[in-house]
Amino acid sequence: MFSKRKTTTALLLGASSVALVACGTTVSSSTSTTAASTATTQAAASGGSIKTGLKVVVIPKVIGNSYFTTADSVQSGGALAALQSLGETGSETSGTAATPSSQLPVIQSAITQGANALVISATDPTALCPTLNQAMAKGITVVTYDSDAPTCRNLFVNQASTSQIGTSEVDLLAKQINSTGDIAIVSATASATNQNAWIGYMKQELTKYPNMHLVSIVYGNDDPATATAVTQGLLQQYPNLKGIISPTTVGIAAAAALLDTPQYRGKIALTGLATPNEMKKYVADGTVTSFELWNPANLGYLAGYAAAELASKAITNTPGQTFTAGKLGKYTIASDHSILLGAPYVFDKTNINNFNF
Numbered sequence: 001m002f003s004k005r006k007t008t009t010a011l012l013l014g015a016s017s018v019a020l021v022a023c024g025t026t027v028s029s030s031t032s033t034t035a036a037s038t039a040t041t042q043a044a045a046s047g048g049s050i051k052t053g054l055k056v057v058v059i060p061k062v063i064g065n066s067y068f069t070t071a072d073s074v075q076s077g078g079a080l081a082a083l084q085s086l087g088e089t090g091s092e093t094s095g096t097a098a099t100p101s102s103q104l105p106v107i108q109s110a111i112t113q114g115a116n117a118l119v120i121s122a123t124d125p126t127a128l129c130p131t132l133n134q135a136m137a138k139g140i141t142v143v144t145y146d147s148d149a150p151t152c153r154n155l156f157v158n159q160a161s162t163s164q165i166g167t168s169e170v171d172l173l174a175k176q177i178n179s180t181g182d183i184a185i186v187s188a189t190a191s192a193t194n195q196n197a198w199i200g201y202m203k204q205e206l207t208k209y210p211n212m213h214l215v216s217i218v219y220g221n222d223d224p225a226t227a228t229a230v231t232q233g234l235l236q237q238y239p240n241l242k243g244i245i246s247p248t249t250v251g252i253a254a255a256a257a258l259l260d261t262p263q264y265r266g267k268i269a270l271t272g273l274a275t276p277n278e279m280k281k282y283v284a285d286g287t288v289t290s291f292e293l294w295n296p297a298n299l300g301y302l303a304g305y306a307a308a309e310l311a312s313k314a315i316t317n318t319p320g321q322t323f324t325a326g327k328l329g330k331y332t333i334a335s336d337h338s339i340l341l342g343a344p345y346v347f348d349k350t351n352i353n354n355f356n357f
């Protein structure tokens, strides 16, 4: 786990410009002109050799969410940048809704097109697993990032400790509301592994705060309009609400926009997981005090790197094995076949302007 100092450095390294992808269409962007059919090998940073010319398909939960654009794009230094630096042919593709029915055709098409590896944030492990298992049966490496599908992948690249994310979100809100009052959660989709795991730890942590009461969990499906509607519903139904946790970049942005009025500002606290750029306005005007995230570009970079290592058989995925992920340094494969990027980072008015993603 990174020390705070090291995490800051890691975040700053990826604090470059964010390329936005238009909402409403499935996009695919090639990162390398290397011919997939002529895979060759180059010396790996550690262990065996990484092949070049591998076809790697990066499948975020949805296209058009700036968190995933940062995690994936060449411009931000994300997954496609790692793949490009290794000489692979990387592309990013998904649907326009964060649903398994949007992701399934994309996975199927990647299999048909002879992908060597998939890097995927799972919208719903139950719905995706038969197809991901089919991919692995064909020898395709499956790496999950951001949101896991634990029973049907080779390796999970975890952004930060799941328990730490859940418990620290509750602790942050508790500080802001003096550990007292009704609170609610604005989540993403009800089937997302990451959201449900974090919420599980939030509930556990709330037992330490007997005067904080979780009155509702609503789901904005990582869709701005839905997130706005469900948050509006919460505000109407619970007039005494004191705080909201939204562990999704889309949900917290929708909630912040709604709370940014004299009626709510300073009366209902909001925290969660957000990109600093989307919260700068709200931190400046006092709607939001502090929130968390990790460096999404580094998450994608690590996932892209790990996919190339595994698909090349440069690493064997054995727990305890280490590999060097380019600029990010050395990582160790844990017993559950996962690797951990680092610790979550807390943003507030003292540091938010140091970041640009």
Ligand code: RAM
Binding pocket: 061, 065, 067, 068, 121, 146, 147, 188, 194, 222, 247, 248, 249, 250, 273, 274
């Ligand atoms: C949203 C997604 C993603 C989550 C981030 C914090 O963009 O739900 O899965 O990790 O927020």
